[in-house]
Amino acid sequence: MEHLPARPGRTQEDRSAATRASLVQATLSLLLSKGYAATTAVDIAAHAGMTRGALNHHFASKDELVIAAFDLHLALVTTDIRSYAGLVSAGALSLNDFIDRVWTIMSGRFFMLTLEEITAARHNDYLRVQLAGRTRIFHDALDGIWNHFFAQTGLAGAEIEVMLNATLCLLRGMGVQTVLRDDPVYYRRLLQFWKTVMAEQIAAAPHAAMKPPRKEPRR
Amino acid sequence: MEHLPARPGRTQEDRSAATRASLVQATLSLLLSKGYAATTAVDIAAHAGMTRGALNHHFASKDELVIAAFDLHLALVTTDIRSYAGLVSAGALSLNDFIDRVWTIMSGRFFMLTLEEITAARHNDYLRVQLAGRTRIFHDALDGIWNHFFAQTGLAGAEIEVMLNATLCLLRGMGVQTVLRDDPVYYRRLLQFWKTVMAEQIAAAPHAAMKPPRKEPRR
DNA sequence: CAAAAAACATACAACCGCGTATGTATGTAT
DNA sequence: ATACATACATACGCGGTTGTATGTTTTTTG
Structure with missing residues (x-):
């Protein structure tokens, strides 16, 4: 996936919060549809529209x-x-x-x-x-x-x-x-x-x- | 693991039934201790005292x-x-x-x-x-x-x-x-x-x- | 007792998820 | 404008699981 342009007005904190929220929401959604075991980091990241690198950056x-x-x-x-x-x-x-x-x-x-x-x-x-x-x-x-x-x-x-x-x-x-x-x-x-x-x-x-x-x- | 001597008196049916029972029991035990997702075929076979080949022979x-x-x-x-x-x-x-x-x-x-x-x-x-x-x-x-x-x-x-x-x-x-x-x-x-x-x-x-x-x- | 069949064991290849390491872009401070 | 921090992307290797293929032992059959 390509880098999104990422509107310049946003502060780091904004981006971070939005990304985290997106990841958590994706996790919730995947826990429901696939269950804990079948939910993978790649899945979550993909669902949240980003890569595993981003995920790993926000959640260990x-x-x-x-x-x-x-x-x-x-x-x-x-x-x-x-x-x-x-x-x-x-x-x-x-x-x-x-x-x-x-x-x-x-x-x-x-x-x-x-x-x-x-x-x-x-x-x-x-x-x-x-x-x-x-x-x-x-x-x-x-x-x-x-x-x-x-x-x-x-x-x-x-x-x-x-x-x-x-x-x-x-x-x-x-x-x-x-x-x-x-x-x-x-x-x-x-x-x-x-x-x-x-x-x-x-x-x-x-x-x-x-x-x-x-x-x-x-x- | 070595081949067990396997007492000669037993019939195939006996062996089969005993093995299957052993595998099912091991499955039950592992479902409890490790959960469905973490329970693997290797685990089950090992717990039942046999190899994955035996397991696969009895359960698809x-x-x-x-x-x-x-x-x-x-x-x-x-x-x-x-x-x-x-x-x-x-x-x-x-x-x-x-x-x-x-x-x-x-x-x-x-x-x-x-x-x-x-x-x-x-x-x-x-x-x-x-x-x-x-x-x-x-x-x-x-x-x-x-x-x-x-x-x-x-x-x-x-x-x-x-x-x-x-x-x-x-x-x-x-x-x-x-x-x-x-x-x-x-x-x-x-x-x-x-x-x-x-x-x-x-x-x-x-x-x-x-x-x-x-x-x-x-x- | 020999052949067939069933009950196992072993080995290998392929895949998948994860951690980690490292690269790049974007924001921020001075 | 430069330097640094943060946000993200990409890549590689490891361990673990599975399927399959094939070898070995035990039982049954004739």
Whole structure:
């Protein structure tokens, strides 16, 4: 590939940032489409429209790139969740809607990034340590959002967290299953079941006297 | 490596079966320790105590080996679950104990095989089709076991299945998380929460008049 | 017991991804 | 304008994986 003219007005910092962003985006995209193992440095560079030399200049190794992609991934997800929380505060999103949205995330192609990252981290000590730390921060942020979400239900903090995490784990487990099981009815039933359970849990909660959410009839 | 003397009494079929089993076992083991991508034909052969020529003689490709390993994996898990179901029938296993045991599976190293298989299947059409079919059969078998498990509670079939699958999905999602989050307290809380939910669901079920499980069961 | 077939072992060639080294262009400071 | 730093490109060699081809041992067959 030839040298691009590279508009003269740009500062080094600009170029650098743009290049890095482009590389990280390409990494994210390739992790999704080809998986961690099959994603090669040449691929990433090509996808980002540059050579391996450039890549190597900005990121010492593929892992550094994957970590940056992980950061981007978490940032995107956090933004989503936060916006949902905003909608909830504004009264524009019910509990059921919230669950549906999280499921949209978990069942989407984008969620599969998580699997790639996790399986990669499992066999790579450095990667695992890096991602684990970031995961912890991410979950703390989620807890904050969730607490805010459920503040109006009057639930205790510990209960809020356990319900958040149960929801996420359930949907995550369902999301994992979508790879080998294509059965929309099955997932819809699970979602419905979970919504019912959540509603019951909230209604039965000790401090839920003030604003009990509408309880849906069983089944 | 030298030729092993190979006891003369064995028939070709015996040798073949033993070799294949050895290769499949080695594949399973390596998928766990190194992951799908890093597992190479040379590795597998070496672990099985033979050369790549032997491997290639019995399995045309790595994928065939992985599929065989998947079969073995499912067979082992099914055996476990079935034995648990047997204990339940014999009155030797409560619902809580059952959940604990499934969690032991999901949080164990062995469960990570699932992640390896799934992420591998995601980028390999042939593998995905093969594993998906086997997964379907596996779940049908599970449904059978589960129905038997809950027969005494008087729950309807559809409810049994949804509760089974919710349990599995929840624990699977938790299992996935163990890679990047080491927090026993966190998982214990989730388990406790789920046991409570399950007990409530069973108690509140329409036909649960005959043998409602005790709330704090201790055989 | 000889021949065939199956179960293995060994060897070689080709490819691929990676690290590294080194060259060139562009921006920046003085 | 010169010198230096940064951003990128190109090239080479190494290790590792795979496919294939071919040799050797064990079992079965007649």
